[in-house]
Amino acid sequence: MQFPQLDRIKSNHPRLRPLLEALETYIGHEVEDGRTRIVPALAANSLRKSEAETLALLMLFEDGGVLTHEYDIVCKRTGAVLKTVADKSELQDALPVPCQFCDQEHGADDIRTELVFEVKPAAVQAFRQHAFA
Ligand SMILES: [Zn+2]
Numbered sequence: 127m128q129f130p131q132l133d134r135i136k137s138n139h140p141r142l143r144p145l146l147e148a149l150e151t152y153i154g155h156e157v158e159d160g161r162t163r164i165v166p167a168l169a170a171n172s173l174r175k176s177e178a179e180t181l182a183l184l185m186l187f188e189d190g191g192v193l194t195h196e197y198d199i200v201c202k203r204t205g206a207v208l209k210t211v212a213d214k215s216e217l218q219d220a221l222p223v224p225c226q227f228c229d230q231e232h233g234a235d236d237i238r239t240e241l242v243f244e245v246k247p248a249a250v251q252a253f254r255q256h257a258f259a
Contacts, residue, residue, distance in 0.1 A: 128154040128256060129249055135190040142183070143244070147184050148173050153192070153245060157253050162245040164193065184243050193243040200238050201225050 147198035152172045170180035187193045199209045204227040
């Protein structure tokens, strides 16, 4: 048990328990290394699962209060993250977004969005307390 917030999720989904624990371990390692940003593709790689399956697990972690999702606005040409918004509905308001790498403003055609997850500060704190208890 690394994130006590997940206890309820685990007992609600007994079949998923091994996968939830594998993801919990992965996120625990990231937090230990000082990274609180969880990229679905990288987590999927580590679990050897499809990104869709991993996304479903990450959403359960969000339900449990461990993660929160956000969207990166990424410059298509350079791959640079230009801005992060909490919800897709905020996307339209964020555009056009200035890109210092291309030295211009980008509209919807010049950017792509990437769903990422952030470990909540309270979850990081609970993890640290547990790890060093
Ligand atoms: Zn750009």
